[in-house]
Amino acid sequence: MTQASADIASEGFTIALKALERIRGLGAVPDPPTFEVWFTYFKGHNRDLNRELDAIAPDSLSPARVQAIHHRHFATSRHLEQFLTVGQALGSETRKVKTVIEVASGSAADYGISLQSAAQMLGDSIPAMSFSELVGSLVRSTSAVQQTNALLQVQLKQSEEQFRLLQENMETLRIESMTDPLTRLANRKYFDFSLMQSVAKADDHDSAAPLSLAMVDIDHFKRFNDLYGHTTGDDVLRLVAVTLKNNVRTSDLVARYGGDEFAVLLPSARLEDAMAIGDQIRRAIAERPLLRRTTKESLGHVTLSIGVAMRAPGESAELLVERADRHLYEAKANGRNCLVGQPVEGA
Numbered sequence: 459m460t461q462a463s464a465d466i467a468s469e470g471f472t473i474a475l476k477a478l479e480r481i482r483g484l485g486a487v488p489d490p491p492t493f494e495v496w497f498t499y500f501k502g503h504n505r506d507l508n509r510e511l512d513a514i515a516p517d518s519l520s521p522a523r524v525q526a527i528h529h530r531h532f533a534t535s536r537h538l539e540q541f542l543t544v545g546q547a548l549g550s551e552t553r554k555v556k557t558v559i560e561v562a563s564g565s566a567a568d569y570g571i572s573l574q575s576a577a578q579m580l581g582d583s584i585p586a587m588s589f590s591e592l593v594g595s596l597v598r599s600t601s602a603v604q605q606t607n608a609l610l611q612v613q614l615k616q617s618e619e620q621f622r623l624l625q626e627n628m629e630t631l632r633i634e635s636m637t638d639p640l641t642r643l644a645n646r647k648y649f650d651f652s653l654m655q656s657v658a659k660a661d662d663h664d665s666a667a668p669l670s671l672a673m674v675d676i677d678h679f680k681r682f683n684d685l686y687g688h689t690t691g692d693d694v695l696r697l698v699a700v701t702l703k704n705n706v707r708t709s710d711l712v713a714r715y716g717g718d719e720f721a722v723l724l725p726s727a728r729l730e731d732a733m734a735i736g737d738q739i740r741r742a743i744a745e746r747p748l749l750r751r752t753t754k755e756s757l758g759h760v761t762l763s764i765g766v767a768m769r770a771p772g773e774s775a776e777l778l779v780e781r782a783d784r785h786l787y788e789a790k791a792n793g794r795n796c797l798v799g800q801p802v803e804g805a
Contacts, residue, residue, distance in 0.1 A: 670732035766799030
């Protein structure tokens with residue numbers, strides 16, 4: 459590994475250590491948001507963040523204030539993609555540091571073995587003690603280098619472990635930030651982000667690939683909650699969530715849109731394909747008997763109303779959601795437990 463490669467590999471690790479040192483200096487806990495603020499600060503690519511932090515006296519940087527700064531600079535859609543990938547970036551830096559450790563350790567070991575062999579050959583073949591003493595001195599120097607390297611390796615491995623734990627915390631936070639805690643589906647925030655990304659990708663690449671959306675609502679869910687209680691209502695939401703996940707493609711995104719409404723983003727699906735998937739979901743729910751979990755009492759069946767729309771060329775994410783939602787209300791008006799979808803002109 460060249461010196462330039464080693465420098466590049468260690469850059470992120472060095473920044474991470476600076477961030478951790480600053481956090482400790484402030485007497486704060488290196489939780490993921492706090493670490494992200496200071497990692498970005500020392501990275502130096504967010505000038506607004508740096509200006510705000512530089513303008514605040516260190517004794518005024520309370521944990522709550524740092525959390526507020528994190529929210530301002532990282533909770534917007536503009537920074538969400540960076541937030542979602544910071545865990546992977548930290549993991550990449552960890553692997554680079556590990557590679558540096560392994561290469562450095564291996565190089566030192568090989569160097570010591572080579573010099574020891576040379577000392578033995580020179581000592582055996584050349585009677586002049588000066589040469590043997592010289593090589594012996596080099597071997598002793600190599601041994602000292604190996605001991606120093608071993609100590610450095612231990613220290614770096616400790617730092618690597620700390621870095622790995624931090625990455626795991628970031629990954630946990632990343633997953634929690636985009637997951638609905640009850641259903642374990644994608645949450646509304648992540649759905650909005652994914653939909654915007656899908657629309658932007660299609661527009662940027664002038665893609666002819668279709669994009670469809672299904673809006674799904676549980677029929678008479680409020681009445682069901684009133685009759686059987688919120689605990690059973692939560693079980694129904696989980697049941698619908700699992701059924702949605704089991705009846706879509708791996709490329710589709712299922713999200714809890716809000717309350718008892720769900721959204722299914724269907725990339726590369728034309729209207730007829732999205733309609734078929736939607737109807738498969740509707741039938742799977744309608745045909746499944748519902749039992750109270752505690753008593754196994756039959757509670758009848760749950761049904762769904764579904765509205766489907768395929769994105770028209772140049773259509774915004776907001777208008778696509780609006781059309782799918784409008785079809786959802788048409789399905790409810792048609793008696794529920796049905797699906798409505800129709801293309802727009804030019805789609």
